[in-house]
Amino acid sequence: MRWLRQRLSSRWQRWIDARIPAARQHSLNLKSIFIFPSIFGWGYLVMCVCLFLLGTNYQNNLMLFLCYFLAALMLVNLFTSYQNMAALKITSDPIKPVFAGQPATLVLEVASQNTKHPDINGLLNAHWLAESGVVHTDLDDGQWQLRLPYFTEQRGIVSLPRVTVFSNYPLGLFKCWSHLDFDQTLVIYPKLIPAPVRLESVSGEGDAQTEQTGYDDFYSLRKYELGEPLQRVAWKHVAKGGDWVSKAFSQQQSESGYLCLADGKNIETALSQLAYQIDNLTDKAVQFGLRLPDKVVPPASGAEHRHVCLSLLAVYPDEDRMPR
Template sequence: MTLLPRTLLPRTLTQPITQALARWFAKRAPKSDSATLNLRNVYIFFRREGLLFAILLIITFIAGINYGNNLVLGLCFYLISIWLISFHVTFLHISGLHVQLLEVTMAEVGAPVWVTLQVRSESRQPRRQLMFRFEQHQLDQQENSEHEYKRNSKRSRKLLNNDPKLQVLLPRVQDEHIIRLPIMTYKRGQLELPKLTVSTVYPLGIMRAWSYIYFARTAWVYPKPLAFDWQTQYITASLDDLPTSGQYSQHIQGQDDFERLDSYVEGESLARVSWAHVARGQGMLTKHFADPIGHEQSLNYADMPAAHHEQKLAQLAHGAITLGSLGVPFTMQLPNESRTESAIGHDEAFAQACLLRLAQSS
């Protein structure tokens, strides 16, 4: 939060002050996945509407002194008492709150990362009108060039921070609440969570109490899947020919699908004997079953048709998601990895593990 009006002062003057304040706030709140709001990390100041209230106090006090009017001075002292009570109540509604980070999801570029938080209050009195939001403009500043930032940062910050979809308002907090907040993503790789702002203006909207929380955990962003032609030089089957459930060409011994009848061999289980054939006088025959297995597919970074590194990773992400949804066994080979490090999997959980490898790829 900046206490200086950006519309009146040039950015060359406000930027150093804003950066100094940001460093000071960060120093008072070390990174951690859980935080308790207290005197050290809770701040309180007038809102814009509250500044008008402060001007009213000054005007009534000067008028009462200047004209020697006790009624005006009494009104001034009455308004001051209201301000002091509002100051105290606003601070109490945020002080002592416990916030803990529970989960951070993985997302593709351009999609939001969802952060799950536990908000706990041990006070007997409920806390009201608590606002939770991440400072989305920090990410926007990092991803834009200096020229674009000067031109668009003010408008983008205002839109992001005022977007109701990117913030959560809890009207009443008592005991424990679970909330989920999104963080917009702009590039692949490791994402450092921006600072979380917890604020309230209850009860009168004159004062605003807020606190910044800096989480130690990070999130991972994998490439946005890029569709490509499945060709035989880099995969053993085309997308249209990929085997689906029940359409595999190889089988292993199992108990799912009937495969053939063979002559009974002494020592085999009588449960597998086809007694219908015995009843018809055709001898003792044993039923054999098989479980289908799929063709192992190979996703290799070197075989991707794209020319650029990030596009190759995006094509690998598309292949991993597609094969994982089909349940086809596959491996994924990334640069600087040996073949022994490439495990074989066949489900969506393995596809998610592959997406994490893509997000962590250098």
């Protein structure tokens, strides 16, 4: 039975990949839309059949007229439901990397394919394929955006599953849906674990840290120089009759130092502590490099450098899986 389920799942996956290929933007059409009566719709259909049987058996024209009217209304609902769904164009924004344990958010922008007459209505719902958590947006209120959370547990790079979007507009008799693959890859950084920052010098000997003028921690008092900002003046010292002096602050500044993977620790703990150090140094605009057993990133700073370093930690030790 397990083998049969896997075989059917594999065949369905190949069929859906061929029918609705992966893309960052999907314009829904006859090929990508599925429609079927809802539970309420099946009950409605059974009622129409019962009315027909009763009307025929008792030769009651009024009952037959009601049956035909309700059946026609169901057919109109069928075409209206499809046309409303086929007017949608759904685009995904690039998903941002997150740390393990934090939820990522896939943002879907909904628009009308007909820009001159953007007539789309109803409640549009979405959830990850094979999951039950549903988010929705009311197209009648002009809220044409879906924010779908994706919960992460461990570091790595994952291809996001398909997203099921569906609507029961207008009367709930039919469920109109599609399974869309937005070709999105999520980078999950290691979980952050606080640790002291340890930088090795370029030569690999000792720590590469110096004290330079900054704004982080109080360092010492020095003679006030004309033109310095008044907020740096040590007013308490001046009030006691002392000379004018300025507060000097310090911050640790690396001299082309490298962060290295700690030995003798659990690999996941070591990667998480290294991720914390990378995040901490980036916030302080400190230049640093990253040295792993099979990879060296030269010293730099900024958001792009942070992403490169954290992505290496996300896929370690398989650096070949680095996102392009």
